[in-house]
Amino acid sequence: MKKANILLILLAVAVINSSAQTKKPISAEQAKMNKFVSGLMAKMTVDEKIGQLNLVTGGEATTGSTVSTDVESKIAKGNVGGIFSMTTPEKIRKTQEVAMKSRLKIPLIFGQDVIHGYKTTFPIPLALAASWDLPMIKNSARIAATEASADGLNWTFSPMVDISRDARWGRIAESSGEDTYLGSQIAKVMVQGYQGDDLRKVNNIMACVKHFALYGAAESGRDYNTTDMSLDRMYNDYLPPYKAALDAGAGSIMVSFNDINGVPATANKWLLTDLLRKQWAFNGFVVSDYTGVSELIEHGLGDLKTVSAKSLSAGTDMDMVSEGFLTTLKKSLQDGKITITDINTSCRLILEAKYKLGLFDNPFKNCSEDRAKNEILTPANIQAARAAATQTFVLLKNDNKTLPLKKSGTIAVVGPLANTKANMPGTWSVNADMALVPTLIEGLQNVGGKDVKIIHALGSNLTADATLQTNGTMFGREIPRDNRPEEEIIEEAVKAARKADVVVAALGEGSEMTGESASRTDLNIPETQKRLLAALLKTGKPVVLVLFTGRPLTIKWENENVPAILNVWFGGLQAANAIGDVLFGDVNPSGKLPVTFPQNVGQVPIYYSHKNTGRPLADGKWFSKFRSNYLDVSNDPLYPFGYGLSYTSFTYGDVKLSSNTLSKDKSITATISVTNSGSTDGKEVVQLYTRDLVGSSTRPVKELKGFQKIDLKAGESKNVTFNISENDLKFYNSSLKYVAEPGEFKIFIGTNSRDVKEASFTLK
Structure with missing residues (x-):
């Protein structure tokens, strides 16, 4: 029997075993929704039904190179179901009014990438996971939902629950790390935080679980790349967080870019119908990722008409930006490539989501200028973000009680990340007002007070390679380059260090060196920064490395030579003040790593929950011939999963x-x-x-x-x-x-x- 046939049999058995459930009786509210949606669909033309499956951009921040055009005209014709990347009650009301003038007055759904907070930006998701504080994480989503809904939104493309064990992948910054259990717990509370107890309430928004599925296992750690995974690993390690989020009630799910068993997720019927619908009984709607439908052409599945039909038939309900559904599905219906049932099923799911959100009762429920003025960036929200950030920092090393710092004396704050606002919040902080973000220097001065004197020197560029620095500081996260010789820049920092009692070195990655389309093969701190750090250590002054990163870095040399290392990830709007709180000891660090830190990139992927081999290396051994090990480095990580120190013991x-x-x-x-x-x-x-x-x-x-x-x-x-x-x-x-x-x-x-x-x- 062929391997492919065996695989299909196993999958079929799993579906049968898991879906043999007694159907729950329909509630009165469900019956009411069914009647309403059925009545509406009876009035809809095929074109209007297809229009509900079309998701377009609103002309603001986007996550791809394609931008929707002629949007208002399409809305008026009933050819748009939702819009993303449009904010403020005024703009959304104006756009919704266009939909209310269409023939059937079907409201639009408005979404955005609200990833780690809205205007009040919290630490990046990987950092939130490092807190191991589920109530705090849930509260961050609750605040995000309140603010986003106050600014007109009713749908977020979050949480991202992809398990990731490859630090080369930039989007590990958006994940909860490597562990299935921790990731599942966080997935649940994020959904609960966003959606609350009733989606009709004005301060709740619909969650969209992403990226379904296995996206965190992209080969070579390269974004958008293929995945290849056994069923054992898929079911035991990678699928549970998606299931946990859906069990928590998530209303929608986003398809991943990668292929699974040779079929891209966007057109993978086993994934979206057999597993998601039949086995897991998911009753929300499925949206593609940005241009995910049209990208199937490059995957080699056919032209736009063909891939659009395949996607719909597989179980993708809404087409983000490609407009393949809008422009080809009617012809595919006429040609018999899809059925009217396919269109009706997807249309119904999207209309049901709008019904659950209360948009048919009040299309303008999230268009209150008063809420936008009074519920965004409140002092309570800002304080919550600051307190949350302090819980995410991981103390990796603290020899000789170098930390906490005294609130007196002179501190030299050096490094390319010491005096930048835009790099503090981290990737996917698309709604943050950078003018409100303090620099690290400002944060340390705010917390340290009048008896602390801070002197500053750049010390180094972010990277010696100007092109790499440009690519790692996109979307307004630029760090000005100093074109003087490196030796001169370092010597300036050394002079500052000699005048200080202690040195705080703000080093690591720029915020856009992690995140989407930010994969790296070199996980070291950039060499120009390492040379600065070596020079600072030679002064004999105590050095504290404040490490900015959105992924595990290979900092073996730093661990061996720097007396104190505080990993601060990217901490959101209040990162700088929170770093000050921890460095000066107002808050005792309690973060624990949600990912394993390797000694070098050759160990990647590395994770604690690995399986044994038939030839395991004996405990305490470095190398033994004909055992599972390396010649040049031990099997041990630099820092294990769950690791983190404290100012106490x-x-x-x-x-x-x-x-x-x-x-x-x-x-x-x-x-x-x-x-x-x-x-x-x-x-x-x-x-x-x-x-x-x-x-x-x-x-x-x-x-x-x-x-x-x-x-x-x-x-x-x-x-x-x-x-x-x-x-x-x-x-x-x-x-x-x-x-x-x-x-x-x-x-x-x-x-x-x-x-x-x-x-x-x-x-x-």
Whole structure:
């Protein structure tokens, strides 16, 4: 039997096994919506139905090179279902009024990339994940929804839930990192934060889960590239966060650019119909990514008419910007390439989304100038963003208690990221007002106060390569270049350092060196910055590396030579003040890495939940011939998943189990005592991992199954308890059945994925 046929059989079995569910009775509200939508569709022409499937740009910020044209005329004809990248109540009201003059007066849906906050910009998603603070993350989405809806929007292209284990991929900055469990928990709370308890309320917006599916596994870490993945990895590692977001009620989902099993996602019927609709019972609508339909031509699937028909038939309901649906579907219907049922199904789903949002009751529900004036960039929102940022920073190193800094004396703040506003919020901060963003220098002065003297020198350009710097500072994130010789720029910084008590080096990536279309093969800090850092260290002054990044970087040399390293990612609108809060000790850092940091790029992809091999390297070994290892570097990461230091220290006791046997439909508890053994109050993320020692399929060496972020005063101890049930031990086996297999298991609890205490139990 051919391999392809075996694959299809396995997939079919999975669909049958997972979709054998009793259908829920239709509620009165559902029946009311069905009646309304059916009545409306009975009045619609084929052209008007197709028009609902057309999503166009509104002429503001876009994420691609194609811009929609003649939009107002198309709206008037009923040929547009939604608009994105248009904001403010005034503009949206004016545009919605055009739709209200069309024959059937069907309202438009207005969306935008509200990725990590709206005007009040929060830290980038990877940074939010580093907080391990689910209530805070949910609140960031709640504030974003309130502000975006106040400015006219009712739909966001977020959350992005792609699992990513390849730091070369720029969009890892938009993700929650490498872990399935952490990513799934964050996906759920983001959807809940955006959508609230009722989409009809004016301060809620519809979430759009993206990118479906497997986009974070693009080959070579190159954006938009192909993916190739086993079913085991797909079902166990990459699909769960999408499912978690949909189970939380997300109203829409966006298709990814990549192919899956040889078929691009936008036209992948197994993905969008068999898996999404039949197996997962998703009842929202599916939108393509930017020009995703027309890009199928370059994938080699045919001309625009052909790929548009394939996309609709596969399960893509709305065409973003390509306008292939608008211009070709009617002809494909006449030619028998699609059916009227295909068009009706997609049209109905989009109309239902508008109904759920309350747009048929009030098309202008998000067009309140008063809300726009009073609910955006409020002092409370700004303070929430600042507090959130402080929870995301990860203290990677702090020898000799270099940090926190004293609020006195002279601080030399050097580096290309020390005196820039535009690079502070991070990629996808499309709505941020850069005039409101303080520089790092300003933030340190604000927090340090009058007794702190700050002196500044550039020290280096962002990169020695002017072209690379241009490409890494797009969309208004430019950092002016100093064209003097490098030695002269560095010497200026060294002179400043010699006058200071301590040096803060603001180094790393520019904000657009991560994000979409920002893949890198070199994960080092740019060499010109490293030369600056080496020169600063030679002064003998204490040096604090404030590391700006949207991905794991290879900072092995920095870790070996710099006494203190604080990874601040890109912290949003209030990043600078938040960095000041942590550097001066007003807030004790508590962030933990949501991604593994490699020693060098040759280790990528690297992640903690890897599987064992038949020839694993023995513990404590660097190299052993005929074992799974490298000649030139150990298998160990530079910093493991879950890693992060504090200004205090935490001591863990032994793991105590309520029972060494777990029975079906029962649970056991694992308890560990955690003590703040230092002299400073602090927060600790206590992490629970499990390992299935023997399985019908190979299992990871560790899997995150729970975590708790706790507050401990200096000297205080707390017992932290986790409940473990059979459900926590389930996985998809080789037949794609979701099972927990009896046998021996290990439990690990600790401060990160490496430094843990162990216990064992048996699942009966």
